[in-house]
Amino acid sequence: MPTKSQLLWMYEIMEKARCYEDTMAAAYMEGKSPKFDIGAGPLPGEMHLSAGQEPCAAAVCVHLRADDTVTATHRPHHAAIAKGVDLKKMTAEIFGKASGLGGGRGGHMHLLDPAVNFVCSGIIAEGAGPAVGAALAAKLKGSDAVAVSYVGDGAANQGAFHESLNLAALWKLPVLFVIEDNGWGISVPKSASTAVVDNSVRAAAYGIPGFHVADNNTLILFDVAKQAVSRARRGDGPTLIEVETYRYYGHFQGDPELYRPKGEVAALKAKDPIARFRRQIIGEGVTEAEANEAASKAKREVDEAFTFARAAAYPAPSDALTQVFA
Ligand SMILES: Cc1ncc(C[n+]2csc(CCOP(=O)(O)OP(=O)(O)O)c2C)c(N)n1
Numbered sequence: 520m521p522t523k524s525q526l527l528w529m530y531e532i533m534e535k536a537r538c539y540e541d542t543m544a545a546a547y548m549e550g551k552s553p554k555f556d557i558g559a560g561p562l563p564g565e566m567h568l569s570a571g572q573e574p575c576a577a578a579v580c581v582h583l584r585a586d587d588t589v590t591a592t593h594r595p596h597h598a599a600i601a602k603g604v605d606l607k608k609m610t611a612e613i614f615g616k617a618s619g620l621g622g623g624r625g626g627h628m629h630l631l632d633p634a635v636n637f638v639c640s641g642i643i644a645e646g647a648g649p650a651v652g653a654a655l656a657a658k659l660k661g662s663d664a665v666a667v668s669y670v671g672d673g674a675a676n677q678g679a680f681h682e683s684l685n686l687a688a689l690w691k692l693p694v695l696f697v698i699e700d701n702g703w704g705i706s707v708p709k710s711a712s713t714a715v716v717d718n719s720v721r722a723a724a725y726g727i728p729g730f731h732v733a734d735n736n737t738l739i740l741f742d743v744a745k746q747a748v749s750r751a752r753r754g755d756g757p758t759l760i761e762v763e764t765y766r767y768y769g770h771f772q773g774d775p776e777l778y779r780p781k782g783e784v785a786a787l788k789a790k791d792p793i794a795r796f797r798r799q800i801i802g803e804g805v806t807e808a809e810a811n812e813a814a815s816k817a818k819r820e821v822d823e824a825f826t827f828a829r830a831a832a833y834p835a836p837s838d839a840l841t842q843v844f845a
Contacts, residue, residue, distance in 0.1 A: 521581070521741055526800040527813055529581050529737060533573035533793045535817035536597035539606075540570040540768070542821055543596070543613070547772045555773045561614060561829070564626060566772040567594040571735070571765035574792045575699045576601035578740035579667060579760075582748040588636040588653035588666040590646025592699070593628045594766075595639035598669055604632040606824040616831035622842065623834050644670050644677035647696065651683045654692035658754075665693040665751040672761075673704025675718050684759065688725035693751030695744065696759045701766035706778035722759040732762045735792040738799060765792070 543566065550560025557564065580589065580601035591598035599609055612619025613627040620632055628641035640646055650668035657664040670680055675698045687694045698718050702709050715721065722729025730743045740762055747758035765787040769776045797810055
């Protein structure tokens with residue numbers, strides 16, 4: 520069972536991630552209605568939100584330190600928040616501002632925060648190799664730091680993911696491969712893309728432990744990730760974890776979601792993982808007042824980050840060709 524401070528930390532992170540995504544969803548639509556125009560408004564371009572997937576971030580990153588590495592996906596905000604990425608600089612980056620993590624050049628799928636060893640990519644499964652590299656670097660330096668590679672269930676079929684699992688297992692590297700199984704790869708259901716129902720069985724092909732966490736369960740994932748991180752820090756090698764999670768928004772904002780069965784999102788929201796976790800922690804000695812304070816603090820930080828990002832300056836046009844291959 521997590522300590523009380525771990526319970527409160529996970530709750531605050533999940534509230535922050537949810538509030539962040541809901542705030543981002545509203546900001547993204549500014550200038551894009553009544554006729555959806557992906558290039559309009561303060562947030563032009565694609566936007567992939569992770570509301571519903573918060574347990575995957577909080578219940579894994581609660582076990583991490585700043586010197587551990589996380590490589591996340593094109594749906595990265597919850598993981599970035601849980602890894603402790605600077606929220607103001609992250610939001611400024613997403614708004615394309617000069618004070619963003621990457622000077623406004625990367626956008627929401629290319630967040631890099633070296634201060635906490637966090638990176639993500641728009642190329643699916645791209646982060647698996649770099650996570651193995653970070654783990655190898657830690658091992659060669661004699662550190663017990665670990666790396667977490669997040670991928671979606673669609674990305675788990677990529678060759679690079681399996682090459683990374685193989686090498687990490689062969690060299691006993693400290694990596695957690697965490698599959699966020701939200702059931703969809705854009706409009707393709709997992710059943711139409713993946714030869715096995717449960718990806719954790721694929722761990723056997725690499726001789727490593729595999730765990731399946733059903734129904735977005737924060738407390739079970741906490742235990743599984745704790746074991747996997749201890750195993751990695753001990754030098755016993757990688758672990759594969761698949762988490763059944765929920766995607767409340769479309770694949771991207773503006774997705775008409777014609778492929779989605781009617782009622783799916785409502786059914787998922789009826790078992791919302793944050794509401795469920797709040798009930799569980801209040802049963803475990805966290806007071807209502809403490810939970811409310813954590814949620815208010817989360818909202819305050821999100822509001823401050825958006826205010827900072829909106830007020831920040833765009834890069835100067837004369838900088839357009841700096842730091843790029845031209
Ligand atoms: C190598 C590569 N191929 C295709 C794409 C286009 N693409 C973007 S997201 C996506 C589906 C990803 O599904 P999944 O890994 O399950 O993640 P989810 O979007 O469900 O979080 C695809 C095919 C890509 N970004 N990179």
